[in-house]
Amino acid sequence: QVQLQESGPGLVKPSETLSLTCTVSGAAIDRYFWTWIRQIPGKGLEWIGRIDDKGGLSYNPSLKSRAIISRDTPKNQFSLNLISVTAADTAIYYCARDKGCGSGGCSNQYDSWGQGTLVTVSS
């Protein structure tokens, strides 16, 4: 069973960098695509970006290049850094498995999610 757990500070000051880590158990991160999604409490979902099995990256252009996703394969973790945060970045941040693809096609589409972590941007 795949499990994902977000970790990081719950409070970040405006203009600073929000840093979150997703620790994955039960699946090797270099075999799948992984994604970050956020949700302002009581509002909708926003896709932040994705890292694929080869380390390729894709981001939501609405974040204006402030998001950086990376991975640490030995630790089986992937991370999100969001720079120059404002109060508008206050949200619940989720990590999730995007999919896994092989010669037989893709599978495991968004089948595993972390529980989410609330990050508040405030001085």
Add this chain to the structure above:
Amino acid sequence: QAVVTQEPSLTVSPGGTVTLTCGSSTGVVTSGQWPYWFQQKPGQAPRTLIFDTSKKHSWTPTRFSGSLIGGKAALTLSGAQPEDEAEYFCMLHISDVRVFGGGTKVTVL
């Protein structure tokens, strides 16, 4: 950036049928946009019900089905149960970016 639209709210009677739709500002929604449907209950992370338009995960109740209708992605709930009361979000792949709809609040009443 593309905008994905959903009905803000729908009400269905217990045992009834309701269809939620997911449209795109870019035009007709196609299977090539790999429509997803997620269910979210208060205080919980989203749960994926449907992917690739109509495919289900092992945990997806059989009463949920996905399709394309009238140029939109659709999620049909047939035989609504009280536990189906939740927010439902669709997501489309548009130009290598994933875009969520604003969500539909489904009330079973």
